[in-house]
Amino acid sequence: MDDTRNNPVPDTRTARVTAEEALAMHAEGRPGKLEIRLTKPLITARDLSLAYSPGVAEPCLRIAENPALAYDYTSKGNFVAVISNGTAVLGLGNLGALASKPVMEGKVALFKRFADVDGIDLCVSTEDADEFINAVKYLGPTFGGINLEDIKAPECFVIEQRLREIMDIPVFHDDQHGTAIVAAAGLINACHLTGRKLSETRLVINGAGAAAIACAELVKAMGMKPEHVTLCDTKGVVYRGRTEGMNQWKSGHAVSTAARTLSDALEGADVFFGLSVKGALTPAMMQRMAPNPIIFAMANPDPEITPEEARAIRPDAIVATGRSDYPNQVNNVLGFPFIFRGALDVRARTINDAMKVAAAESLAQLAREEVPEEVARSGTGRRLAFGPEYIIPNAFDPRLISRVPVAVAKAAMESGVAQKPIADLARYSRELTLRLDAAANALETIHEAVRANPRRVVFAEGEEERIIRAAIAYANAGLGTAVLVGREDRIAAVVSALGIGLPPGVEIINARLSGNTTRYAEWLYAKRQREGFLFRDIQRLVNQDRNVFAACMVGTGDVDALVTGETRSFSVALEGVRMAIEPAPGKVLFGLTMMVARRSGTVLVADTAIHERPDAATLAQIARDAASAARRMGLTPRVAFLSFSTFGDPKGSIPGSVRDAVKLLDQEQPDFEYDGEMAADVALNPALRGALYPFCRLTGPANVLVMPGLHAAHILTKAVPHLTSATTIGPILMGLEKPAQIVPMQLGVSQLLDMASLAAYQSL
Numbered sequence: 001m002d003d004t005r006n007n008p009v010p011d012t013r014t015a016r017v018t019a020e021e022a023l024a025m026h027a028e029g030r031p032g033k034l035e036i037r038l039t040k041p042l043i044t045a046r047d048l049s050l051a052y053s054p055g056v057a058e059p060c061l062r063i064a065e066n067p068a069l070a071y072d073y074t075s076k077g078n079f080v081a082v083i084s085n086g087t088a089v090l091g092l093g094n095l096g097a098l099a100s101k102p103v104m105e106g107k108v109a110l111f112k113r114f115a116d117v118d119g120i121d122l123c124v125s126t127e128d129a130d131e132f133i134n135a136v137k138y139l140g141p142t143f144g145g146i147n148l149e150d151i152k153a154p155e156c157f158v159i160e161q162r163l164r165e166i167m168d169i170p171v172f173h174d175d176q177h178g179t180a181i182v183a184a185a186g187l188i189n190a191c192h193l194t195g196r197k198l199s200e201t202r203l204v205i206n207g208a209g210a211a212a213i214a215c216a217e218l219v220k221a222m223g224m225k226p227e228h229v230t231l232c233d234t235k236g237v238v239y240r241g242r243t244e245g246m247n248q249w250k251s252g253h254a255v256s257t258a259a260r261t262l263s264d265a266l267e268g269a270d271v272f273f274g275l276s277v278k279g280a281l282t283p284a285m286m287q288r289m290a291p292n293p294i295i296f297a298m299a300n301p302d303p304e305i306t307p308e309e310a311r312a313i314r315p316d317a318i319v320a321t322g323r324s325d326y327p328n329q330v331n332n333v334l335g336f337p338f339i340f341r342g343a344l345d346v347r348a349r350t351i352n353d354a355m356k357v358a359a360a361e362s363l364a365q366l367a368r369e370e371v372p373e374e375v376a377r378s379g380t381g382r383r384l385a386f387g388p389e390y391i392i393p394n395a396f397d398p399r400l401i402s403r404v405p406v407a408v409a410k411a412a413m414e415s416g417v418a419q420k421p422i423a424d425l426a427r428y429s430r431e432l433t434l435r436l437d438a439a440a441n442a443l444e445t446i447h448e449a450v451r452a453n454p455r456r457v458v459f460a461e462g463e464e465e466r467i468i469r470a471a472i473a474y475a476n477a478g479l480g481t482a483v484l485v486g487r488e489d490r491i492a493a494v495v496s497a498l499g500i501g502l503p504p505g506v507e508i509i510n511a512r513l514s515g516n517t518t519r520y521a522e523w524l525y526a527k528r529q530r531e532g533f534l535f536r537d538i539q540r541l542v543n544q545d546r547n548v549f550a551a552c553m554v555g556t557g558d559v560d561a562l563v564t565g566e567t568r569s570f571s572v573a574l575e576g577v578r579m580a581i582e583p584a585p586g587k588v589l590f591g592l593t594m595m596v597a598r599r600s601g602t603v604l605v606a607d608t609a610i611h612e613r614p615d616a617a618t619l620a621q622i623a624r625d626a627a628s629a630a631r632r633m634g635l636t637p638r639v640a641f642l643s644f645s646t647f648g649d650p651k652g653s654i655p656g657s658v659r660d661a662v663k664l665l666d667q668e669q670p671d672f673e674y675d676g677e678m679a680a681d682v683a684l685n686p687a688l689r690g691a692l693y694p695f696c697r698l699t700g701p702a703n704v705l706v707m708p709g710l711h712a713a714h715i716l717t718k719a720v721p722h723l724t725s726a727t728t729i730g731p732i733l734m735g736l737e738k739p740a741q742i743v744p745m746q747l748g749v750s751q752l753l754d755m756a757s758l759a760a761y762q763s764l
């Protein structure tokens with residue numbers, strides 16, 4: 001998160017964030033990143049009697065008789081504790097239990113986001129191994145698995161080993177094994193690309209703690225010769241006979257060598273693993289390495305050497321870091337969610353070596369396969385394809401969930417630790433895919449696509465604090481240039497009050513002083529002169545209405561896309577935008593709202609912005625365009641035309657135009673599923689549909705809802721975020737000849753950034 005503007009080497013990072021942005025994100029709304037949700041209704045006295053006293057006595061008594069029933073009657077089977085004492089928080093050192101909580105909450109969030117594993121962070125305030133072991137041991141019954149995190153070596157080895165012996169659920173120190181598995185996967189592929197055999201490859205690991213020792217063990221188990229693996233720590237090389245700063249785990253990896261420093265050890269080495277601290281590897285040290293060196297600088301949050309520095313000195317290197325904002329992220333996030341998913345699903349007693357190797361091989365294999373469209377663009381701006389810039393899958397790769405847990409579960413069954421084997425692994429793989437929402441990745445895919453083709457986006461309300469923050473975030477995220485329309489002194493005052501600076505990717509344009517107003521006025525006059533506008537009317541509009549000015553910037557091609565709406569009502573902002581930007585030929589202007597529900601997945605709703613009572617032709621065109629938008633987001637569209645009536649009952653005038661829209665599509669046989677008219681519950685609940693309307697053509701729950709009118713659409717999308725846990729994004733304006741997005745007033749900075757990215761994406 002440093003400000004690297006004075007860095008002499010070019011900064012190729014992508015999704016950069018500032019310290020201020022990170023703090024704001026953690027503090028916003030409900031502080032932190034987690035909350036607990038109920039899975040059963042607790043509304044009536046009957047609910048209470050079932051869920052609590054007296055009903056709850058029944059599962060208690062059954063579990064007392066047969067402990068395995070805890071998996072049937074409680075959350076245990078999908079519940080993992082992320083436990084730390086904060087003695088090795090990332091590479092930041094011993095920050096203590098409390099300060100480790102943001103990382104632990106983050107790990108729980110990753111468990112949920114990437115593998116639908118529920119978790120809770122437990123920060124245990126002791127550095128005494130026995131006390132820590134006891135705390136975890138006594139908490140064991142609650143959980144299906146224990147993920148130990150950021151506990152320093154050597155205590156972590158004692159803690160993990162002891163807990164594995166005494167607990168009957170998987171205990172896994174993520175910094176050891178998660179890291180080793182992901183690093184091993186990356187190493188397999190990097191060796192493949194550089195034509196190296198593992199048995200002849202020489203590795204130097206800087207760090208001799210939790211992650212380093214586990215990496216050394218795994219690569220040796222995979223075929224590296226022990227004498228080819230050299231560890232270094234704060235005292236230099238871990239050589240045989242050394243006495244200072246040693247422990248039994250380091251001794252197990254000590255080698256006979258004359259090398260005493262990291263620099264000595266790196267002479268002719270093929271691979272460097274950094275599991276130590278920021279900046280530990282210097283360019284001069286890298287110079288000593290063999291041709292095509294492999295550098296995994298894995299310290300977090302800042303690596304042992306930055307990719308820019310590494311490449312500047314060794315352009316022949318394959319470089320990876322632990323961070324999300326560079327290509328090749330070698331980070332245990334690719335491991336622990338999926339490893340636990342597989343282990344929990346077969347109710348594995350433990351996570352053994354066979355399961356770890358299976359996870360590593362499955363990760364390595366995935367990176368060598370062709371990358372699907374939804375993850376096809378990397379943060380580097382190049383298409384993702386197996387090679388030096390893509391040796392390991394991206395954390396957002398939707399294939400991870402259906403591959404790695406299957407490999408882990410299979411290995412658990414074959415090695416005899418699965419208590420609940422899965423008979424049909426192919427089916428299990430398909431079920432895993434359904435655990436994740438395909439469209440949840442859509443926004444990240446959109447950001448990545450824009451990063452690969454950075455765009456100039458104008459923010460019409462450039463003096464507003466939230467807009468300025470969003471513009472800074474846009475530039476910092478590597479999405480392109482953000483242009484703020486506003487007065488320099490006003491913007492400077494806001495920026496200085498915020499205590500931040502404007503990064504180079506943010507420009508300011510003062511509409512009044514801009515030398516472009518005459519050009520824009522002439523361009524707009526040429527468009528509108530036959531519609532009752534005099535030149536001086538147009539001039540006044542361009543000079544005085546920021547939305548018109550900004551829309552002219554887009555219309556004339558000075559920028560690629562426009563964002564507005566933060567301070568003006570939708571209709572007023574739309575009027576300004578529409579002066580200069582018209583619907584694309586053959587298209588209908590409409591609003592598309594993404595409703596991202598945590599349980600039931602993403603549903604697209606249209607039209608949520610423009611047509612009060614759309615006729616049949618408009619509804620049909622909205623359906624076509626919404627279906628193709630769904631496809632671009634990775635969904636297989638299932639379009640339901642909604643109404644208060646279902647297939648003719650009850651009768652009314654509105655369902656008539658909805659039915660006619662369906663008939664229009666029937667005449668052209670589009671390449672997506674659609675049907676209607678139907679009520680919302682019929683659209684979303686296939687069981688209900690199957691029972692009452694078996695002829696309905698939709699093969700699953702509808703994921704595109706075409707609304708019969710603005711009334712219903714507005715009420716639905718405005719009410720849902722308040723009544724449910726779903727998030728809404730939009731309305732996204734569709735169908736304009738040039739992209740412009742009108743955001744809801746008072747939108748947060750992250751959502752503004754998403755809308756700017758969506759606008760930029762529409763210009764690609």
Ligand SMILES: NC(=O)C1=CN([C@@H]2O[C@H](COP(=O)(O)OP(=O)(O)OC[C@H]3O[C@@H](n4cnc5c(N)ncnc54)[C@H](OP(=O)(O)O)[C@@H]3O)[C@@H](O)[C@H]2O)C=CC1
Nearest residue numbers: 088090091153208209210211233234275299300322331332
């Ligand atoms: N990318 C990823 O997925 C992961 C990255 N990591 C990173 O690895 C690093 C270590 O974590 P972890 O193993 O859990 O921590 P530990 O505290 O267990 O180990 C830290 C090790 O680093 C060594 N070390 C510290 N400073 C230096 C230095 N300047 N030169 C050489 N060695 C040094 C220590 O040496 P000594 O023994 O002499 O004290 C110790 O051996 C952290 O930066 C962490 O972020 C960890 C897990 C996952």
Ligand SMILES: CC(=O)C(=O)O
Nearest residue numbers: 090091175300331332
């Ligand atoms: C990624 C991780 O677990 C660490 O750096 O500690």
Ligand SMILES: [Mg+2]
Nearest residue numbers: 090149150175
């Ligand atoms: Mg860690």
